[in-house]
Amino acid sequence: MTSEVMPNFLRWHPDYGIGVEEVDREHQRLFSFVEALASATQAGSRQSELEEVIGQLLSYTLYHFDREEELMRNIGYPFLADHQREHMALRQRVQEIRSRSEAGDVAVATDLANLIAAWLKCHTTTTDRRIGSYMRKFGLVA
Numbered sequence: 001m002t003s004e005v006m007p008n009f010l011r012w013h014p015d016y017g018i019g020v021e022e023v024d025r026e027h028q029r030l031f032s033f034v035e036a037l038a039s040a041t042q043a044g045s046r047q048s049e050l051e052e053v054i055g056q057l058l059s060y061t062l063y064h065f066d067r068e069e070e071l072m073r074n075i076g077y078p079f080l081a082d083h084q085r086e087h088m089a090l091r092q093r094v095q096e097i098r099s100r101s102e103a104g105d106v107a108v109a110t111d112l113a114n115l116i117a118a119w120l121k122c123h124t125t126t127t128d129r130r131i132g133s134y135m136r137k138f139g140l141v142a
């Protein structure tokens with residue numbers, strides 16, 4: 001998919017930034033996996049290729065959640081439990097999607113790109129943003 005036809009909602013936007021460099025970098029990387037998946041779908045890639053990109057996106061999503069939760073634990077973040085619940089809900093959906101993908105359901109690719117992009121847009125601008133606010137308040141980040 002060329003950048004001209006890539007829908008904006010599948011892309012990173014500076015509004016999603018929370019002001020914590022490593023977290024923002026990971027969110028950008030997540031969006032780049034979403035874009036790669038949308039491109040592969042648009043290009044009519046073979047199922048094996050789609051499965052590979054799907055696997056990368058799902059794995060990186062889980063990796064990012066682990067890292068973000070570790071950061072929250074390290075800074076003594078008081079809203080960790082609520083935040084984790086939101087991650088848990090998406091983790092479960094990710095597992096369902098992984099099962100569909102492994103069962104050969106190719107339509108899962110488009111659903112997944114849309115789901116993760118919409119979820120990230122909402123989560124980064126609310127729940128994740130509060131981590132940035134907290135860290136700035138306590139001088140843990142510039």
Ligand SMILES: [Fe+2]
Pocket residue numbers: 068083087123127128
């Ligand atoms: Fe989060």
Ligand SMILES: [Fe+2]
Pocket residue numbers: 023027064068124128
């Ligand atoms: Fe995040």
